[in-house]
Amino acid sequence: MDRAQKQELVDNLKRVFSETQVVVVTQNSGLTVAQVTELRRQMRAAGASFKVAKNRLVSLALEGTPYASLKPFFKGPTGIAYANDPVAAAKVAVEFAKKNEKFVVIGGAMGETVLNAEGVKALATLPSLDELRGKIIGLLNAPATKVAGVVQAPAGQLARVLNAYATKG
Template sequence: MTREEKANVIQDLTTQLGDSSTIYLADISGLDAVTTSDLRRACFKADIRLAVVKNTLLAKAMEASDREFGELPEVLKGNTSLMFSEVGNAPAKLIKNFRKKSDRPLLKGAFVEEAVYIGDENLDALVSIKSKEEMIGEIIGLLQSPAKNVISGLKSGGGKLAGILKTLSEK
């Protein structure tokens, strides 16, 4: 690979790192061709972009990026695959489901909405992260709940209150 090609790859990776809010680093070494194809198909169906990159080029792209990746450059050893997604927990769910059939991919690290996770032991925590849409839905539900309770209380209490006032006025 020439210097120009390397510079182009670094520039492309820097752009992808800047555009994505969710980046996972995984180790898929040891997977045979069929299993790797199955993983790529599963990624495509889940709207996750999977790319195998050279560690040195990725490290340089992380340096060139305006984001702070914390300890992620330190895990760039061995084979590294990048997973880009718009949903924070989608790659984690895919890895967890895929590992039911195989012992790989292993999670090296993740960058999710400015938070950095290092190591495979964080996979369960990443699976439980809620997406932005799920959080907005929960917040709206919580905000609507008290208003609904007040309205239903006024409706049901209105009849009771009128009955009490009528009884009191008759006495």
């Protein structure tokens, strides 16, 4: 990698760190290319991304961003997972770590709030943004369905009474 490519990578990472909602730092010693590819595929499916970069370049990119306090996490073979959904990256990283012992979640951050490994695991247990939206829509639709049923019930009863009188007489 020449100097221009390194500068471009640092600029891209700096843009990611300034725009993203959550960053999860992982240690991935001994993962095969197939395993990393599978992890990236799972991240993309959840709306997140995973990147492996040199620690020095990541440290340069962290300067001046809300995630600058993550610098101590970047020792050894590390990777970063990030997403705009505060739960997506953490959820995929924690699930992948459960299945693969060579992949370890070591920490992360939401904005300026630094999370240890347990904090990231707790974040992963929360429902995602899409799940919350679905629950809210379900709660909003339930009363409307009940109101429609109650409004239709008297008309149905009146129609049955009139039908009974018509068939009787």
